[in-house]
Amino acid sequence: MFAKYVWADLVRNPRRTVSTMIGVILGVGLACAILFFVDGLSSSMTERAVSPLPIDMQLVQTHPVSGDVRLALAVEPTGPARAGDIITVRLTVENHGKTPANEVVVRSVPASGLTYQVGSAVLRDGVTADEGNENPFADGPGQIGLNIGTVEGGETVELGYQVKVSDARDISQETFSSTISTRKSLLPARANAGRPPDLSELATRIRVLDGVASAEELSFVDLPRGSLAAATSVDGQVRLFGFDASYTKQDPSIRIVAGTQVPGEMMISAEAARSLSVGVGDSVTVTLPDGTRLDGRVSGIVDLTAARSLFASRLGENLELFVYLQASVVVDAATFTDVVVPAFERLTSGRGERVKSLPFREVDVHVRRELLEAEPVAALAQTQRIAAAVVGVAANGQQRTVQDDGVTQHSFLLDNVSNTLTVARDDAAVAKRMFFLLSIPGAMLAALLGAYAGIVLAGAQRREQATLRVRGASRRNLLWMLRLRVGWITGAGAAIGLALGYASVAAVLGSDMLARVSTSSLAISGVLGTIIGLMATGAALYWTGRSAIDRGIRMDRAGIATPPPMWQRYRLDLMGLAILIAATVFAISTSAFEGIPGSVYEGQSVQLPLGLLALPIGAWVAASLFGGRLFAFVLSHLSTRSPRGASSPLALLYWRSVKRRTWSLVVATLILGMIVALATSLAVFTASYDAAKGTDARYTVGSDLKITPSPASKRVYRSADASAFAVDGIGTVVPVVYGVHNVSVRSYRTNDVANLAALDPTGYGEVAPLDDGHFSNESAEESLRILAEQPDAILLSEDVAEFLQVETGDPIWAVLGRATAEQVEVELKVYGLYERLPGFPDGADALMNIERYEAAVASAVPAFFLAQATDGSETTLERAAETLRSGLGADDALRIDTRVTALGKDQSSLASLNINGLLRLDSAYSLAMGTVAMAIFVFGLLLQRRREYVTLRAQGMLPRTIQAFIGAEAGTAAVAGCMLGVLVGLVMAFYFINVLQPLFVIPPTYVVPMASLGAILGAVLGATVVTSVAASALVNQLQAMELLRDE
Template structure:
């Protein structure tokens, strides 16, 4: 009997069987593909984090305990996993002096490093040559600017401890890209780390350093220290959390073996710590964006299966009249569910492999994800086919099974209460989880583990549920109580039969409501996913611009108006914005000072309102323009110095005419939290014309180049040729791959294509397939209408009226629900965005494509049904 039943299913119900299996296929494929994304993303985060570290360990030699640098160096080299290790010596200098161009320049305190031979080649990320030769005495870029020194000049280092100055000849000028970690206080808590690296830095060969500062090490050991810079093996697990555990465990083991003779500054563990947090955010993206899609695909499979519920009950009634037991009926349903599960799981995994190769470059579907997705497919098949059949077989009678049309129950008031409660609960959870101090990913101080507050999922989940209930109730109410309005709306399509069409839809409103609600959920999923992904991509670009400064950014100690003109003439360059970069003392604290042109910096720097506090970007720039001495300070500076709007701030700046510090008064006008190319902590923003007038120099240190968002790499290469090797040129695409959090730097283009592609498929299926199957179940109604005299346009009015109702009601409900969901997702997942968005990004082109595909699917289904309705009615009734 099972073979006969299966053969009959495949022969007469192949369309509905295929539709149900397709719903399972989509669910399995989406879960498996997103599993591949998670696996690829974690691997990318780990490898990217490891690549960003130039020195894995900075081991501080504890001279106070009697430790000798050579002994610590030998112990580090003997540790398992150590690839290389070199000693680096640090000494504090009281100042630097240079006689250049007929003037004398003096600086404040500085740091002199002794580097062993081969250091630059072993740790290539630490030192980058800008001018001159890399062998010999090297000056940091800012130090060279402060001293007006160039390769070949001689400078004097004022040694501490009362030692006489020592003169050295400069061989080159370098940049120190990782200065923050290079000058860290190993073993000190994060809050006691220096707010910025030293402004004056000299690099010397180790032999010269020991000649100059060996006596200081004996007389004042507190002013001299030695670190062992170490490269470790990067054979780490792909998962950032597992890699972090191994890396930090190795660092702790090293400290135990050193027995107090050295402290390990674990740079590798620090970046992996950030990566494991970002990996959790990637997991949250999967849960927030992927799970709803899989659930919607399961709902689609259920809707397809339910479209044949009436026919299934009739078939069960017929089998029961012929002696079939409940167990036999359930067994036959299990066969159908098995076919759906096998076809759906196999098709889903095959589709996931194709998606993985196209979107994620063939990283492969992890076996665990393949099994989990297949298990979900089996559960969906059982829930959509087996459980309803079992319920009908146990509860329905032969008489009820033969009933053609069941009376639709009217929703009770309790359903309205439920819908309102779900929405109110969603709002309450959203307000609690979107507060200023709320953290979705928790990293408790002093614990090696991270945790996720999954309570935040309750907000979107309750909104999904509440929106579904509300959409169902509203559409059901419209079909019951709004029949006169619907009849008037259907008149252009159904003509004189508009009232009959409305009555038929009202009587069969269960099927209509199911189609509308499913389409609304599909549209809501597509809208919320599209808006979130577009906002994510927008903020990834904003983050890159914030760090890089513009499409192309040029930095050099001194950039003149002539350099600006040369760069503006480069093909592909639309605008060049000079940005002064100076240093100013706020009290005893040396901070970065940025001089801007208030009338053009907002557009040139793509300033966001979120960068500022107390006003928009435009309004605060207007203050700088209206009052030249106005000053914007970072939030940390405003807090540390207890500044209030209107306070006078007296800064000490270097006067270009005398080379000496000069006190310049400013007026505190606002807080700037972020600024292009600025550090994260303490900095200042002022009017460039005021700085130029008070210091005697209008030279810029940075040029922000606008290329219109295209050809950045080519423009950067041309700028390098025009300005010479001393200019440091960076482009936005390169910066976007290395700046910000590892999550932001991960290219989510593949994930976006997968999610939005599945959303289109689900939207089209929800609109077209479900409507087509529903109309197929109403063939009897159309045939009877034809017998009673309905012809041509009037008969098609039945079909097109329902299609129009489903399209308009489902699209409207989906658009509203999707917009609210997208706002909630962006707010709850605010930790993903750095900086937070001023506004969400709406992918209008994608939404237009979604609307077009959905309408086309609905139109195709309605056209096929209308064409089928033209068949001879008696032949149609005979088949039914």
């Protein structure tokens, strides 16, 4: 019965139903859209996280030169044993390799409850001996085992002993912990371990695993100076690589600039080729440390300057550091296995030999990229599955993890991609929480809209409800009908809102991006968004409806003025402001805004102080309400004796109406102001975020462009050639001499190798985005000025200064041109310290003037040039980059990085979030809400005051004057709402920016996008004009006499 009545009421008053539902639609739509948006962006976070990875997974061989010495263990008898039984243990050492194994140590420790049989130990050549009646294979407190000396290649050595069972127990091979180690392989290997799988065999077996795009063998070893020669030899260390053409094919950073890669022949780096004056077809010789000579024809010249996969450090302390060596040789994998590895085996097996660098051997695995086109959680599940399969292949069906007793496995897996995705997954979770919190204002706005619509429409239903009460409906009946009405409206609104949310995100991000998101994630977001939107708007509608019913029952006729709201009476706005100010002071004084910056490279997800997001939301509410209080104060203190135009009907109506109906205008202003405030804060935040992203990108590059000459260039670019890069669109160009570990620095106390950058300080100050906060003593400008003026000045990073134990003013000595023929030590003075510098992703430990450097090392060649565009536009930048690529770059293969293409390794993957998309989304919803709020206000006025308007018509007021009256009130609300909103929005943005600053390397600055603000305000004011005109037109269509007769 009631359901039928409510249904009929909803269907027969479609405009009223829709206007009530619209708040629900927008509320649920916005909440769902924001959550769907984050889901969609999660896949971009995956992409951002994995794109800088040089290698997805590395299966690293533990003993690359361990030879092939194995220990076989046999136990007789096995199974249940009684006390007193004798068990025989046989240990067989076999050297399957070609080179001798020296200092072979065999260790075998029986479990407790087994007692060594004195005199049972059988040593080499059948000798039976023991000292002090102890088991020689588990001798002494350390049970270090027995050194049986050298086992020649192909030799087998039989050993053994017996034990007596003290207590009954089961006997098996595991009862005797037995291992073997050699001089080449100091880490003990378990007995009966299978033959270590061959690297190429491993690669072949991994390659066929589901999800693996490629699995390629990579070996390398660093050789001492003079190891690579033709007519002359190259300066400095030489890195000898072993990989096949298939490896080169899957790694675009390995660039063959001349010739090809041919099995059995060699490729050499461009720098080595230039140094040796050899080309394709010439012969070179690589001399291995044991004297083995590797002669070969040069089949190709290769540029490896960008090959991070080959030069990224595998050492824990410098993991991922790009330690480039100019002289490199590439042989095929088989040559490395058959010639290079045995050479090192021979070397390491020799007594007394010391080898500085051992070969490093691994299988580099790349995961199929289409599997990673998903959010981090889903992508991580895929990579972990693949990693488990790779480990399974390496384990060869055996359980081989690092054991408590120190026994090692043959290989271990570095799962870079999973590690990275774990960080991205955590970042995505932070993003979801962050955006969830950011969706709260939207939900609150929708609730406000719902409540506002509810208040306005409750007035329209007052008569109907009174009629129902006259016919016998009780309060309970009315509330039940209200629940039905709210339930149906919110149910239908939520369904439409959910669809709207999905459609709006698909429009902003593209449906492809959403299609990558797992159904479960979308479902969770949909349910969450719907619940948020529903609860907010449904509660608002119900609450206002219930209040209206109770007011009707109390026969509490509304007066001319909306009474002051509860928050005004109880001064909640003032209390809120006081709490906000106190919380802000506390947050600043405790550095709570600083958070912890995240980095996918450092394996650390960003940690945002998300609790502080309550501050912008608090500021939004408290400052808006306070603004409302001020506005009400101003309106109520207007003089009714208006100085001008008091006799004009419009002025008379307007001034009295705004003065005596203050709160209806203030409520509209407040709602509109809150909408504008949210839109403003998001616009400012987004502009600041984008600007900070751009600054971070510039920081990564060092300027707008970074031009790195290829070693294969026909010409050598010296610092004097910087002007060659000053093409159209480029202003200042700064040459930078730089290298990883290119200098040795010494203080009175200690010394170390370091990365030195030598550049023109003045030019660097112009082109680089320096941050004073990154300099310890002076400002950035002052530090660089000193560097320019003081010939002996050097600036040090804080880390290096701490290591060298030096301070500003201390002398240090630097070996410039390290490991070259021009190596020279110079005395310098520390003039300043800094935390970090832009343009050096691998870090710059020291900074000096390039003039001084070149005076010391005449052959110094800049590693790269930093260039600043003539303006900040991407068009100019792209044009300049293209000019360089097609000009000098066409001949000399320049590598050109720009701030647009830069990928800061220090940034969190959250930095990849498409905040512009969020702005578009939020702006669209804010504008929709603003329009709806204004429409509710104007049409609400029409609903509530239609009799007034008709009375004015009857008294002969012209329609255009009535229109002006409606427009003036709506305009006042709109203008005041916009002013209030912009002011509050700017405050909110301050909090948003500070809370989210850990996302950036450089603290973001406050950017106010005037165009975006203009668009927001224009849309709100435009909506005011349109709705006012529409409402005025409706006044003329009202049935005047009917309304005027109504009591």
